Amino acid sequence: MTTALALTNLEASAGGRQILNGINLEIPFGEVHAVMGPNGSGKSTLCHVLSGKTGYEITGSARLDGDELLALAVHDRARLGLIQCFQYPTEIPGLRLREFMLEAASELGIENGAARIVEAAEQFDMTRFLDRSVNDDLSGGEKKRSEIFQMAVLSPKVALLDEVDSGLDIDAVREVAAAVDEMRSPEVGVLMITHYSRILRFVIPDRVHVLIEGKIVASGGPELADTLEAGGYERLRAELGLQAAEEQKAPAPDPFSELPFEG
Ligand code: ADP
Numbered sequence: 001m002t003t004a005l006a007l008t009n010l011e012a013s014a015g016g017r018q019i020l021n022g023i024n025l026e027i028p029f030g031e032v033h034a035v036m037g038p039n040g041s042g043k044s045t046l047c048h049v050l051s052g053k054t055g056y057e058i059t060g061s062a063r064l065d066g067d068e069l070l071a072l073a074v075h076d077r078a079r080l081g082l083i084q085c086f087q088y089p090t091e092i093p094g095l096r097l098r099e100f101m102l103e104a105a106s107e108l109g110i111e112n113g114a115a116r117i118v119e120a121a122e123q124f125d126m127t128r129f130l131d132r133s134v135n136d137d138l139s140g141g142e143k144k145r146s147e148i149f150q151m152a153v154l155s156p157k158v159a160l161l162d163e164v165d166s167g168l169d170i171d172a173v174r175e176v177a178a179a180v181d182e183m184r185s186p187e188v189g190v191l192m193i194t195h196y197s198r199i200l201r202f203v204i205p206d207r208v209h210v211l212i213e214g215k216i217v218a219s220g221g222p223e224l225a226d227t228l229e230a231g232g233y234e235r236l237r238a239e240l241g242l243q244a245a246e247e248q249k250a251p252a253p254d255p256f257s258e259l260p261f262e263g
């Protein structure tokens with residue numbers, strides 16, 4: 001099996017502060033890898049650096065199916081088959097989901113875009129949203145489902161899911177997890193970032209990695225998520241002999257992160 005995403009000594013800093021401290025990670029095609037970590041450990045930064053957000057100083061390497069990503073512009077990374085599912089999907093009033101997807105599919109040279117959109121919309125229960133504005137007035141769970149629907153249409157080689165479960169109630173988590181599970185295929189590698197292990201009850205990852213202070217400090221099978229669930233990050237930190245993280249300041253609280261989007 002070839003490697004969908006290979007990260008070697010990936011380091012990133014911003015504002016004079018080192019955030020990612022040498023990440024090594026390989027996700028083979030066909031696998032789902034979960035990256036778990038406390039607030040402020042660098043999970044979103046990892047996604048941003050991979051998808052091409054500017055403003056970071058970056059060293060190391062990130063290869064998608066063998067191609068180096070780090071020097072490329074965002075749209076060129078997307079053309080190679082990278083997609084990011086956002087933690088807070090943006091509402092775009094005035095742009096219909098169907099038109100948005102037709103344009104994206106055509107940019108990627110996908111044939112039968114219109115038919116694929118209809119088919120994926122049925123699969124992910126998005127048909128009634130196709131002729132509404134992208135994410136406009138959707139619930140938290142519907143927005144996340146829409147992100148997964150978009151991935152299904154665009155068939156990425158690598159999907160980055162940043163806290164796809166955040167802000168959702170348990171039924172919505174289960175629904176989004178089912179959608180992620182349907183994305184599993186030998187043609188895609190999935191990097192699923194999560195703070196809580198609850199989504200991993202519904203999408204069983206092939207591997208779990210723990211990110212603390214910008215470094216992967218432990219990797220294992222799905223049982224690692226259970227260990228974390230039982231003892232929290234602090235116990236793992238103690239077991240690994242890591243210092244309690246006085247420096248690991250959480251980012252300023254995001255006013256939207258705790259919104260009860262659903263129910
Ligand atoms: P997570 O997603 O794991 O909660 P983030 O990747 O958002 O964490 O942030 C990791 C750390 O890096 C935090 O301490 C955050 O404040 C800091 N950070 C993120 N982006 C920047 C930036 N552009 N400039 C300075 N510090 C940043």
Ligand code: MG
Binds near residue numbers: 043
């Ligand atoms: Mg984050």
